[in-house]
Amino acid sequence: MSETSTTQRRVPWWRSQDARVIAALWAGFTILGVIFALIVPHHLMGPSASNTMTEVERTFTAFSVASAPVAAVVWTLGVYSLWRWRRRGDWTPDDPDGPPLRGHGWLNGVWMFASSALCLFLLIWGLAALSSVDSPATASTPLEIDVTGQQWVWTFTYPDDGNVESDQLYLPIDRPVVFRVTSYDVIHSFWVPAMGIKVDANPGMTTTTQTTPDRLGIYEVKCAELCGLLHADMETDAHVVSSQDFEAWTASQGGS
Amino acid sequence: MTVADIYKTDPVKGGPDGGVMRRLNMGTGILGGVVLALIFNLVIKELADDTVHEVDVRATVTMVGWALGFMAGMGAFTGPFRWLVGRDLTHADEVFLAGKDQGVGRYFRFTTDHKVVGIQYLVLVMVMLGAGGTMAMLIRTDLISPNSGFLGPQTYNSLVGIHGLTMILATIIMVTGPFGNFVVPLMIGARDMAFPRLNALSLWLLVAMLPVLYSAAFLGGIPMGWVGYTPIADQGPAGVDSYMVAIVIFAISTAVAGANITTTIITMRARGMTWTRTPIFVYGVMASVVLALPAFPMFMAAEILLVVDRLMGGGFYVPNRGGQPWLYQNLFWLMGHPEVYVILIPAVAALMELTAVFARKPLYSFRVAVLSIIGIVGLSVTVWAHHMFASGWAPDLNGPFMLTTEMISIPTGGLFLVILGTMWRGRIWTTLAMMCTYAMLWNFIIGGITGIYLSDVPLDYQLHGSMFVTAHFHYTLMGAGLTGAIGAMAYWFPKMTGRMLGKTSGFVSFWLVQIGFNVTFLGMFMVGLEGQPRRVVHYDAAYHTGNTISTIGAYFIGVGMLVLLYDMIASWRHGEPAPMNPWGAKTLEWTVPNPIPLENFAVLPVVTEDAYGYGEPAEPGPVRVPVPAGAEAGPEEDEGAMA
Numbered sequence: 001m002s003e004t005s006t007t008q009r010r011v012p013w014w015r016s017q018d019a020r021v022i023a024a025l026w027a028g029f030t031i032l033g034v035i036f037a038l039i040v041p042h043h044l045m046g047p048s049a050s051n052t053m054t055e056v057e058r059t060f061t062a063f064s065v066a067s068a069p070v071a072a073v074v075w076t077l078g079v080y081s082l083w084r085w086r087r088r089g090d091w092t093p094d095d096p097d098g099p100p101l102r103g104h105g106w107l108n109g110v111w112m113f114a115s116s117a118l119c120l121f122l123l124i125w126g127l128a129a130l131s132s133v134d135s136p137a138t139a140s141t142p143l144e145i146d147v148t149g150q151q152w153v154w155t156f157t158y159p160d161d162g163n164v165e166s167d168q169l170y171l172p173i174d175r176p177v178v179f180r181v182t183s184y185d186v187i188h189s190f191w192v193p194a195m196g197i198k199v200d201a202n203p204g205m206t207t208t209t210q211t212t213p214d215r216l217g218i219y220e221v222k223c224a225e226l227c228g229l230l231h232a233d234m235e236t237d238a239h240v241v242s243s244q245d246f247e248a249w250t251a252s253q254g255g256s
Numbered sequence: 257m258t259v260a261d262i263y264k265t266d267p268v269k270g271g272p273d274g275g276v277m278r279r280l281n282m283g284t285g286i287l288g289g290v291v292l293a294l295i296f297n298l299v300i301k302e303l304a305d306d307t308v309h310e311v312d313v314r315a316t317v318t319m320v321g322w323a324l325g326f327m328a329g330m331g332a333f334t335g336p337f338r339w340l341v342g343r344d345l346t347h348a349d350e351v352f353l354a355g356k357d358q359g360v361g362r363y364f365r366f367t368t369d370h371k372v373v374g375i376q377y378l379v380l381v382m383v384m385l386g387a388g389g390t391m392a393m394l395i396r397t398d399l400i401s402p403n404s405g406f407l408g409p410q411t412y413n414s415l416v417g418i419h420g421l422t423m424i425l426a427t428i429i430m431v432t433g434p435f436g437n438f439v440v441p442l443m444i445g446a447r448d449m450a451f452p453r454l455n456a457l458s459l460w461l462l463v464a465m466l467p468v469l470y471s472a473a474f475l476g477g478i479p480m481g482w483v484g485y486t487p488i489a490d491q492g493p494a495g496v497d498s499y500m501v502a503i504v505i506f507a508i509s510t511a512v513a514g515a516n517i518t519t520t521i522i523t524m525r526a527r528g529m530t531w532t533r534t535p536i537f538v539y540g541v542m543a544s545v546v547l548a549l550p551a552f553p554m555f556m557a558a559e560i561l562l563v564v565d566r567l568m569g570g571g572f573y574v575p576n577r578g579g580q581p582w583l584y585q586n587l588f589w590l591m592g593h594p595e596v597y598v599i600l601i602p603a604v605a606a607l608m609e610l611t612a613v614f615a616r617k618p619l620y621s622f623r624v625a626v627l628s629i630i631g632i633v634g635l636s637v638t639v640w641a642h643h644m645f646a647s648g649w650a651p652d653l654n655g656p657f658m659l660t661t662e663m664i665s666i667p668t669g670g671l672f673l674v675i676l677g678t679m680w681r682g683r684i685w686t687t688l689a690m691m692c693t694y695a696m697l698w699n700f701i702i703g704g705i706t707g708i709y710l711s712d713v714p715l716d717y718q719l720h721g722s723m724f725v726t727a728h729f730h731y732t733l734m735g736a737g738l739t740g741a742i743g744a745m746a747y748w749f750p751k752m753t754g755r756m757l758g759k760t761s762g763f764v765s766f767w768l769v770q771i772g773f774n775v776t777f778l779g780m781f782m783v784g785l786e787g788q789p790r791r792v793v794h795y796d797a798a799y800h801t802g803n804t805i806s807t808i809g810a811y812f813i814g815v816g817m818l819v820l821l822y823d824m825i826a827s828w829r830h831g832e833p834a835p836m837n838p839w840g841a842k843t844l845e846w847t848v849p850n851p852i853p854l855e856n857f858a859v860l861p862v863v864t865e866d867a868y869g870y871g872e873p874a875e876p877g878p879v880r881v882p883v884p885a886g887a888e889a890g891p892e893e894d895e896g897a898m899a
Contacts, residue, residue: 044785056718060709067705074672074701078694081679082686085615091685093840095616097871098682103621108673115669122662126712127655133714134651181648186488187581189646189721193787196718200647202582203487204575207648209717220796224646224721224789226416226481228488229409232792 018084025076026069033068037061046194049219049240052133052211053196059129066121133196133211142176142210145169149181149188149201152230154221161255169221169238171213172246178210189225192238198224213240277338278352280331282364282463288329289322289464296321309567315475315494316567319468319501326464327457331366335453354452356854366460368452371852373459374438375752378745380462381433382821384426385738387470389817391419396776396810399803403794412793414477414495421469421482421499425506427733428548428595429462429513430741431602436517436541438752442845442852443535445526445861450519458513465505472498481791483592484558486573486584490565497566500559507556514545526844528863535843535867536625540605543629544598547636551594558587582649589640597636599733601629603740604671604700607693610747611675613841614690615682618868620674628670635664645713646720654713661711668704672697687839688762692743695770699735703728706781724784727777735773742769742820749827750834754850758827765820772812779805843867 013019041060048054087095146157158164169192171177181190183201190209191198194217199209223234241249300317304310327333335353338345345353354369355362362372363379395415398406407415441449449455472478476493480486484503489496521542525534562584564570571577573584605625612619619625638660645654675693684690706728709715719725749757783802788795795803837846844867848856 041785044782046786052714053718056714059712059715063705063709063712063715067708071701071705074676074697077676077679078697081676081682081684082694085679085682085684087683087685091616091683091840095683098615098617100618100869100871101620101677101680102618102868103624103677107677108621108624111669111673112666115666119662119665122665122708122712123659126658126662126714129712129714130655130658133717186491187485191721191789193718193722196714198646198717198720202575202648205582205648220787222787222789225485226413226479226488226791228479228491229413231413232409232789232794 018080021084022076022080025080026072029072029075030069033072034065037064037068047215048194048196049192049215049217050195050197050211050213053194054214055129055133056196059125062125063122066118070118140175142178143172144178144180147179147181147190147201148184149190149223149227149234150184151186151228152223152234154190154223154234154236158250158255161250164250164253164255166253168236170246170249171238171240172243173213173216173240175243176210176212178208180206180208182206186227187225188223188227188234191222191224192219193222194219195238200225216240216242277331277334277349280329280334280366281361282330285326285330285460289326289467292325292328293318293322308569311494312497313567315497316501316563319471319498323461323464323468323501323505327460330460332457332460334366353456354448354854366456368448368456369854370437370441370449370452370455371752373455374434374436376459377429377433377437378752380459381426381430381741382824384422384466385430385817386821388419388422388426389814391415391422392810393814395419396807398793399795400807401804402797402800405794407793409793410477410479413479413481413791414473416791417478417481417484417499418469418472419482421502423733424482424595424599425462425465425469427599427737427741428510430599430738431606431744432513432517432541432544432598433459434752435537435606435744435748436513436545436602439748439845440517440538440541441520441524442751442848442856443538443843444521444524444529445844445857445863446520446524447855447857447860449516450524451516454512454516458509458516461505461509461512465502465509468498468505469502470498472496472502483588484562484584485588486562486565486581487575489562490574496562500563500566503559504556507552507559510545510548510552514549517541517545518549526861526863532622533863533866535609536619536622537602537605537609537843539626539629540602540608543605543633544602547594547601547633548598550637551591551598554587555591558584558591561587582644582647585644585647585649586640589643590637592643593640594636596729596733597632599737600740601632603737603744604675604696605629606744606747607696607740608671608674608678609843610689610743610839611678611693612868612870613747613839614685614687614693615679616685616840616870617678617680617682618866618870618872620677620680622866622868624670625674628667628674631667631670632664635660635667639664642711642716645716658711658713662708665704665708672701685839687746688757688759688766689743689747691763691766692739692746695766696736696739696743699731699739699770699773703731703735706731719784721790722784723780723788723790726790727780727784730777730780735777739770742766745824747839748845749824750838751845751848751850751852753828753831754834755827755831756834756838758823758831761819761823761826765816765823768812768816768819770816772809772814772816775809776806776813777809779803779809841867842869 041064042057045057048057144160146159148155153167156166156169181199181201183203185203188201189198190201195211195213197209197211199207217240219238221236221238223231297314297318300314304313335345355367355372363376398404398412472495475495475498477495478499479492480488484499521538561572565572565574571579573579573581608619608625639657641653641657642661710719710728746757779802783799786799788799834850836849844861
């Protein structure tokens with residue numbers, strides 16, 4: 001090791017210029033990242049229209065906040081090494097090499113421990129969120145709706161209401177709903193972006209997804225699996241209405 | 257008794273030198289392919305006349321005829337054929353096959369020299385990236401406004417599929433093809449690959465594959481995207497047959513190349529090159545091809561079952577015949593997820609290799625690098641069903657697949673540690689190749705973090721099938737993978753062509769591509785979060801802003817890539833001649849002169865230490881610097897080094 005670093009060893013590493021600038025950069029990147037994480041995803045995903053979407057947005061924000069310091073480590077070290085240790089001019093064979101650091105056992109350990117801890121956090125969070133969105137609602141009897149995809153329309157059938165059939169989705173607010181999804185022809189994917197639910201519609205099989213809409217309004221239903229020529233047009237509306245309006249609607253459709 | 261004595265065989269009884277094999281080249285290959293395709297087409301017309309699947313049967317058989325005829329016309333079967341008839345190739349024949357003293361013509365023949373094959377791969381990859389990139393430009397132009405009407409839905413749907421497949425196939429071979437073939441034998445101190453003829457075979461199979469793949473454009477296109485999901489593939493036109501045959505040819509090529517590269521690395525390393533002295537890029541290439549060996553047969557099997565479905569009325573994937581679309585998805589993703597690491601690992605390994613050179617420091621923790629690669633390889637075969645969270649298949653398995661997927665972030669973090677540690681206090685020379693390392697770090701951290709969102713099941717329910725996924729995998733495969741390949745190209749260009757890559761246009765291209773890339777795919781994240789599905793020819797006006805941003809960014813990438821292409825061609829033709837070792841690197845490929853002799857090394861090298869001894873005393877022996885008296889030993893010494 002060179003003389004310089006022998007002298008530098010007298011200064012504790014945490015008081016060196018490198019450490020201070022890096023800490024400042026890291027804090028700056030982290031703060032920027034956290035601000036971004038708190039504002040932008042929520043803004044882009046728009047107001048949530050169901051308990052599932054609330055969970056999705058919460059998870060997205062939480063993961064973004066947790067990622068900010070990790071990304072900041074990489075960006076900080078990258079930016080700092082470019083600024084501080086960049087060679088001016090081309091290399092020539094007489095130039096001295098860098099210090100021969102072949103790895104520090106403790107750093108490898110800390111790094112692996114930190115990434116494993118983060119991974120464990122993600123897993124626990126994910127499993128909790130998964131059980132919350134996948135568990136069948138127990139508060140009240142869920143409304144069951146049969147969803148059928150075919151090239152290139154959606155059909156919604158309400159078996160509880162005398163098999164009313166509609167090409168638009170009507171949902172009463174605050175009542176759990178279970179979608180039983182299937183397809184006549186190829187694979188489609190039933191997606192209501194504002195409600196955070198998606199499941200493939202497979203021919204010959206029935207898949208389910210559930211949510212509780214909690215916001216009045218008109219939302220989009222889309223197909224999220226390339227299903228042929230007019231895939232891009234396979235859209236319809238989901239109306240979340242009050243329970244009185246919902247009953248009025250089923251009655252007007254000839255339901256019971 | 258020497259090795260040569262033990263393995264001494266009977267003298268080879270060959271025929272006279274020369275013969276028809278010396279007149280075969282790409283021209284005779286194309287001729288052979290067209291002729292055999294016509295013959296097959298006419299014969300099958302008689303045999304399969306008026307059957308239900310006549311069109312598909314004829315299309316498929318014709319394409320198989322083309323591939324066989326092309327390979328025969330190229331001379332791919334000359335060796336086995338001559339051996340069968342008892343007139344095995346003579347030494348002079350082998351030297352001819354290796355392309356000795358043939359000038360440019362050897363690049364258009366079935367040449368076995370690994371350096372020729374490497375250059376052929378490089379050109380092939382550039383052609384494929386050019387084709388795929390042009391398609392990307394068309395796609396982005398269509399999406400510049402909500403209802404541009406630039407492309408019709410049928411054209412658009414086919415285009416996203418063929419763009420995707422072209423790019424996936426190109427990126428799979430973009431590092432292990434050009435650099436795995438050209439550089440790895442040099443790097444391990446070998447004279448050629450273990451099986452030079454298989455090497456040429458793997459390359460020319462890909463050339464045979466391209467017309468088959470692009471014939472889809474004239475046969476009705478492919479309606480189902482690059483993943484080829486059934487049952488929409490079952491109802492598709494004959495373009496789907498092009499897809500299936502192309503995949504099968506590609507899988508054979510990968511298997512051949514994988515077996516060849518693996519054998520070469522295991523058995524042909526120079527004397528003294530133990531596993532701990534083997535450069536990390538060699539590990540990366542080996543990991544990639546070892547992973548491809550079990551992965552691609554899955555894809556091939558999936559397509560063969562699809563052939564049976566489409567051509568012979570089988571029902572593997574047809575629900576009303578007892579079939580299962582989820583079977584296809586499982587087989588496909590058993591290939592599809594290992595495949596992303598087939599693409600990524602060698603690209604990142606190439607960047608690790610060159611980071612050590614340009615930081616003038618040993619690779620930081622070689623052991624972590626190797627273990628991370630092994631960890632990724634091992635885990636990547638256990639995660640495939642995270643592509644199927646929203647498919648409805650086996651909801652009970654969502655938790656376990658979420659676990660394995662998130663675990664991959666641990667060894668991936670190890671790769672970051674190695675690169676950042678290698679940069680730490682280096683003497684960083686910001687060549688184009690080194691800049692690619694920085695760009696990779698930036699892009700891969702974004703790609704990696706967005707991958708974590710997608711591994712989370714509830715988030716994946718929302719984001720699956722949206723533009724968010726498209727943006728995510730472009731960040732990993734293009735932002736990290738392709739950037740790594742460009743870095744590898746910039747690093748090895750002087751050795752491969754004997755000339756230096758032009759600096760100015762290289763940097764112009766770098767910034768155009770990287771800025772354009774981030775603009776394009778950040779815009780795509782935006783519309784994905786807003787709720788735009790993938791693969792739609794038009795979209796709601798609400799997504800206009802993000803899509804316009806993406807399209808503008810894409811044009812920047814396009815221009816940047818053209819600048820890079822210009823730079824490569826101009827430097828290749830009349831660049832400044834490269835010295836033997838322009839970067840001062842310590843790996844063996846830089847010890848051979850330019851141009852590289854046919855047999856690489858006049859005397860095979862003997863290796864006594866690893867290739868990362870920057871800043872260390874040159875003589876072999878303990879490389880640790882003794883701690884000066886009075887200084888603390890142990891971890892404190894390391895901390896001092898960090899200051």
